[in-house]
Amino acid sequence: MSAEKFKEGKGVLIDQNWFQSWHKLKQPRPPLVKNILVAFFAGGIVCLLGQFILNIYISLGVPVEQAGNPTVATVIFLAALLTGFGVFDNIARLAGAGLAVPVTGFANSVTSMAIEFRREGLVLGTGSKMFALAGSIIVFGVVTAFVVGLISALI
Amino acid sequence: MTAELLVEKRAGEQSIVLEKRAVLLAPSTVAGPKESRGPLAGSFDRCYDDLVLKEKSFERAECHMLEEVCYLAIGKAGLVPNQIDYYLGGDLLNQIISASFCARKLAIPFFGLYGACSTLAESLCLAGMMIEGGFARNILVAVSSHNCSAERQYRYPTEYGFQRPGYAQWTITGAGAAVIGVSGDGPRLESLTPGKVVDADIKDPYDMGSAMAPAAADTIYTHLNDLQRDPSYYDLIITGDLGGVGKKLNEAILERNGVRIAANYTDCGLLIYYPQQQVDAGASGCACSALGFFGYYYPLMLKKEIRRILLVATGALHSPTTFLQGESIPAIAHAVSLEI
Amino acid sequence: MGSYFTAFLIGGLICVIGQLLFDLTPFTPGHILSGFTVAGGILGGIGVYDSLIQFAGAGALLPISSFGNALAKGAMSEAARSGILGVLTGMFELTSTGITATILFGFFMAVVFKPRG
Structure with a gap:
């Protein structure tokens, strides 16, 4: 997992790389x-x-x-x-x-x-x-x- | 007094446990024409088949709905306006004009709040704290949104023809209000988790679900962590208006953090319209969580079919100016736990 | 000037280019339509757009690129007639019908109609 997070410690950890690739993959595309x-x-x-x-x-x-x-x-x-x-x-x-x-x-x-x-x-x-x-x-x-x-x- | 005594009601990092009875009473909803043709049509107190409500502008129409729903809620609670101690609420428009103009008519001490679509949960949080602190007996919370007034402020004029992307959401025309009192039959505000502003570096103003999902995930995670609860503690976890895209993203982020909520998780944005109503990823707007929760889930709670709900309303805190200047969209989510 | 078939074909193809830009780039309609006008102006400058209008008639006349072409052509022909100041005086020579019609009809519609949402 990449070290780049939204924040450290408190709250959820979101891996930016994972987030961007998930987002790109699951975003509805125009037909x-x-x-x-x-x-x-x-x-x-x-x-x-x-x-x-x-x-x-x-x-x-x-x-x-x-x-x-x-x-x-x-x-x-x-x-x-x-x-x-x-x-x-x-x-x-x-x-x-x-x-x-x-x-x-x-x-x-x-x-x-x-x-x-x-x-x-x-x-x-x-x-x-x-x-x-x-x-x-x-x-x-x-x-x-x-x-x-x-x-x-x-x- | 020592510091511990001052913060005795806090739990964990961000949460608050309410010990007195702050009861959610008299939830009332009014809905616009498109919402009145949706699956929840039967659960709204009043439905309009006209977007302008015979007023002279969309902004006036929104204010009209808000005034209407405030009087409905006060009446349902068996009160008159001067028995209400405070009115908390807001809407989506610049300078929260609908709420302020409505407050002008109600003549109740007023706190105008802006949390975009999270305004309902923000109002409930503050109302819960005010009741807990002993500052008020009855608090009116009310929110409104109007598709056309929001559209012309945030995006394009209503008659402009363009293709909405598949992840766009449809701002709800409607308003919701409720009274938070100290006694009565209704679900009790049990604990609150005001959220932090989270920015996931989404820049597309149509992609609000993706921008808000990290904020929702953060608040849900913090809430469960603060109170040492499992998602299954709740019969239902409801987010405000993440829509189809944001709901999946929220589940995925929480799952990567070791929390599985999919089993008892739903989103109000997917509740209001039928898929064939051309709303793409779902509904959004201040009134979304109000229509979904007050209209649909509150009656189920009264029937004791659902006993514990975590309501997490999310808001995207951008403006048309920040979007044009290339800023990303910050988002916020507040959680309110209700029990009956 | 053009036939029904060429108007349909070329008009449709220009719109397909627009649709591809709408769907595959992050630009807003405002960006893309401005781009069309710029492209039309450049194509007009090198003399290509006029032959496209000859071939496709309304198929090249109606897309917004034709607006850029008409601006460029007005500026160029007036400059050729009356020197460099003609760039300024001739700019709206050919497009004034379109602009005037848009302003007038837009205004009258605003007087008559209300937004329906």
Whole structure:
């Protein structure tokens, strides 16, 4: 038994090595195969729906290279609406990354914060807490784009 | 007075033996919608099918449940609020607002306690000591927790969609209260073992069972050692909210220290919900040990089907800030031995 | 721009990468989605992400990596047009629809709905 203990003398003795290996061994693991399949199909269906919306906008006469913007906005609206009705979290618990990685996850994190902190007021609750979860995505996107843009401008 | 006289009621390292009768009376419970669909639904005094209880926020709803359960307990004990000498209790929220706001309404001298999910046992320990010391006749102990108010404080907003890991636990929506008196029909607080804070270097805030199990094991071991008892002395040893993972870990740690408790050991966290209710490793929260013990085991004790219980409520003493700053999760457990 | 089949396939595969990161790394969703945006920005910078959008349509447009790509592309194209300050002025040129929609819909949902728990 290793000498590394939580404490000596009083109380139970816990061998850190044993504890860590037991913990690693007995900890429930995510059902990886099921999660991957569900994420693939959920993400695929979200993007399939997005493609459908994209094609509608193109057929309505939106230029092809600009049709992406209204598509993204529509998907954001749908995700925000599902969040408002309180069903998004139940679907996402099953779908995992299939709903988190598309812009639906971004919209959900903003809307859920906005709704949750409504009771602290529209200004100091909804307004200031809205981007508490999704803010990091914008910040790191902007920092990356800044570096990328700077490099491209200099070469 | 010599030093021996001053500490005559202490046993071993940490324990206290109570000689007077501190009796646990009038246990009362209220439960939220999810708990009311669980296996213990029939044992709660009041069940709500609404998470907000027509209040304006989850925090108000939690406070509402706590006030409700306090009045229930005082009424069941045949008392009125100004016959209660002290109110001991707490909850999970910052600045223990539910308990303090409830105390504002009750107007009873109040000690606000924070021991995370161990608050019930912490309150019982202190109430036992106050009765033993002759400082009070009737003490109200009450705890509450609310899934949504805890979730939005400790983790994510309630509508945020993400996958909970399999070892995550579900904070109970509910509240429990009881009166500790000097006489009456009910189990007597026989001995107490306040626990030490133990840190097992777990950093994942979802992995509370593993963080709390070493604290539970430490307190159980110390209690048995201090009082020179075998686990079989108790008809039942109940931990508060270790859940599936923590319960196994607690058994394993104790077994490595030469104590086998598996035969008469159970965990309230596994009692409250059916497995198909999607709560992963089980229930947690201040109200977990309250709903489990007051709701289910107390009536069994009154029927004398169980005579001796060791209640060990465990709490994880972290905050969202310490977790983000990379600190590990310290945990605590307090043990209360009850006999009838 | 993309077909139903390629949108489904590529969109699904990008989500599988996300699921693997969720399940096999200790990072939080916030870390991983920020990582996706950074990856999208870099892929956009080297010009790969646009061809992925051409191939997969919504399958590459909807994952959050496309947000990083659009930020980078806005910064780069404005910088090419109007010099180095364009990095700042062009940053949100292409993503303003997404950001505006998120803020507006989030706000209106907060006005209309209450959290259900």
